[in-house]
Amino acid sequence: MFPVIQLGPLSIQARGLILLVAFWLSAEVAERGAKRLGLRGEVVYSLAFVAAVAGVIGARIGYVLEHWLAYQSDLGAIVALNFNTLSPLAGAIAGVLVAYLSARRKGLAHRLLLDALTPGFIVLAGGLALADLASGDAYGSPSSLPWAIELWGAARHPTPIYQLIAVVAIGLIVLKTDRVFDGARFGWFVALSASSRLFIEAFRGDSETFGGVRTAQVWSLLVLLLMLVLLRRWAKSAGASAANDGHSRGSGNPKHEVGHGASVRRV
Amino acid sequence: MSWLIDARRWTMLFSGAFILGLAWIFLSRLENPSGGSNAPPNPQVGFTAPSFTLDSLSGEPISLSDLRGKVVVLNFWASWCPPCRAEMPAMNAVYEKSRDQGLVVLGVNTTFQDDENNARQAIQEWGLTFPIVFDRDGVSSRGYRVQAMPTTFFIGRDGMIRDIVFGGPLSEALIASKLEILMRNE
Secondary structure, three states, rough: OEEEEOOOOOEEEEEHHHHHHHHHHHHHHHHHHHHOOOOOOOHHHHHHHHHHHHHHHHHHHHHHHHOOHOOOOOOOHHOOOOOOOOOOHHHHHHHHHHHHHHHHHHHEEEHHHHHHHHHHHHHHHHHHHHHHHOOOOEEEEEEOOOOOEOOEEEEOOHHEEEEHHHHHHHHHHHHHHHOOOOOHHHHHHHHHHHHHHHHHHHHHHHOOOOOEEEHHHHHOOOOOOOOHHHHHHHHHHHHHHHHHHHHHHOOEEEEEEEEOOOOOOOO | HHHHHOOOHHHHHHHHHHHHHHHHHHHHHOOOOHHHOOOOOOOOOOOOOOOEEEEEHHHHHHHHHHHHEEEEEEEEEEOHHHHHHHHHHHHHHHHHHHHHHOEEEEEEHHHHOHHHHHHHHHHHOOOOOOOOEEEEOOOOHHHOOOOOOEEEOOOOOOOEEEEEEEEOOOOOHHHHHHHHHHHOOO
């Protein structure tokens, strides 16, 4: 565990550094993934950059709004960015919203784009597990298993390592499986990630609970079920589009470029 | 993946995920979710803050465990560290505003890697009113795994660490934002 990396007089938080490297790597990987799916890599790269900037700004605004009483008398402090004063939920919402609007403006097919970004999401998820391992966060509950690690005064489940193993396995499954319809790769990544969180959360020692129930598990189950519903809808619409394509070809109508029938173009 | 379109197979998958998920949530629920105060002392969020007893400015010893029942901002600092110096006025301002509501700011000078005379001079120069203790042998700082300077721990009335901020300088607003919920909890 190395929460802080000391470089001469400079103290760098390992968590922040790992996440920064993971983000950069994920953008690179997403760019390559985009090219493989026939999208222009640099467009996806710039989209990821815009989403990241929006995410950080959104996370900061979210934190300030959550703690407005503290900030209202010291407005100058709003721009003093500190890694500890960000709201992850607000950041995620802002990042996704801006990425969605930006993709829409560029006329990118959303599901195809999500598939292209999925290898990047996998790298980011791996980076998050490594960051937890380095900082000692997301630690496990006490355990007597032979692979338990000594952390915070007890032998514990190495939950960040479980998470890392899950990310690798999910990555292999998702990337090795044929992309049968637009959104399939992203959909399975989300569904499997939610399943792994639902499972691994049971071994965490820092779970937030409500009446004894681990809230992260409830959210994970809801995300899993929602993703299964979406996957079915996407598979059905892809099937319907394919059937229409066959029919159109027979009747001489021009065929749609993207499988799910939306009026989108590949950039 | 034509089986996703097959209504019977998809319903089986969906129901299976739902039932197994619920069963796992039920099986892995915590019987004693409060457990926090029983957690062993560790310098990590969710654990009891490790106790120590150190000499204050006047030479009188101060124990962290004696501050149980109060919200404590534990700030590790050194006089040679520019961000530590920069955040001291904010620390003092927050202390002065909330000391009557049960807030204690406890500054731990990392004397083992500082000059005690310089530290005392700086305290006088800044006009600090909150208690300061001297960690002369470094045992307390090492117990808190202090690697970055400054490092600030936010401790609840129950003695549990609720937040940690590595580095600085911290603004008055940032410190106040970290204390909002802690000060509200009885």
